[in-house]
Amino acid sequence: MSYTLENLAEDCRTALRSGESPEALEKVCGFVKKALADNDFMADHLLNREPPPERNVIFEDPELGFCICAHIYAGAKPGDPHDHGPTWAIYGQGEGETEMTDWRIVRPAADGQPALVEKTRSYVLKPGDAHIYPTGAVHAPLRYGATRLLRIEGSNTDRIKRTPIAVV
Numbered sequence: 051m052s053y054t055l056e057n058l059a060e061d062c063r064t065a066l067r068s069g070e071s072p073e074a075l076e077k078v079c080g081f082v083k084k085a086l087a088d089n090d091f092m093a094d095h096l097l098n099r100e101p102p103p104e105r106n107v108i109f110e111d112p113e114l115g116f117c118i119c120a121h122i123y124a125g126a127k128p129g130d131p132h133d134h135g136p137t138w139a140i141y142g143q144g145e146g147e148t149e150m151t152d153w154r155i156v157r158p159a160a161d162g163q164p165a166l167v168e169k170t171r172s173y174v175l176k177p178g179d180a181h182i183y184p185t186g187a188v189h190a191p192l193r194y195g196a197t198r199l200l201r202i203e204g205s206n207t208d209r210i211k212r213t214p215i216a217v218v
């Protein structure tokens with residue numbers, strides 16, 4: 051039996067209902083990997099979808115606010131270092147590869163000045179991989195070609211304010 055969007059949403063709801071602890075995010079990350087490994091899930095929600103739009107919110111929980119998103123990027127694109135403001139995200143790589151760079155905050159944003167960050171490490175997300183970016187984690191994705199991602203966000207990042215960031 052395939053893993054459906056409804057199954058994923060229900061599993062996430064169960065994991066997150068008692069809070070957004072590291073353990074709960076680990077559970078959600080596991081559910082993302084489960085969805086990425088399911089051929090029917092992938093076909094229905096990621097592989098048979100074409101941009102535009104690049105960003106598709108395919109489920110938003112009315113009670114807890116988390117979102118399940120399908121991101122479809124047609125070509126190469128560098129990304130700037132960013133956080134997700136007051137929330138976390140889990141990136142699940144469905145197709146293609148994302149080179150991700152993590153950044154360390156050297157000086158927090160304050161008094162109208164952006165946060166200063168420096169690079170800490172880079173790694174490649176390959177199909178089937180999922181990675182947790184806790185609230186405040188600064189990261190920058192780099193795509194060399196077409197990619198498809200299954201993402202879970204703690205709250206809809208269309209409606210959040212990100213921390214202003216400058217590179218050291």
Ligand SMILES: [Fe+2]
Nearest residue numbers: 132133139189
């Ligand atoms: Fe991000």
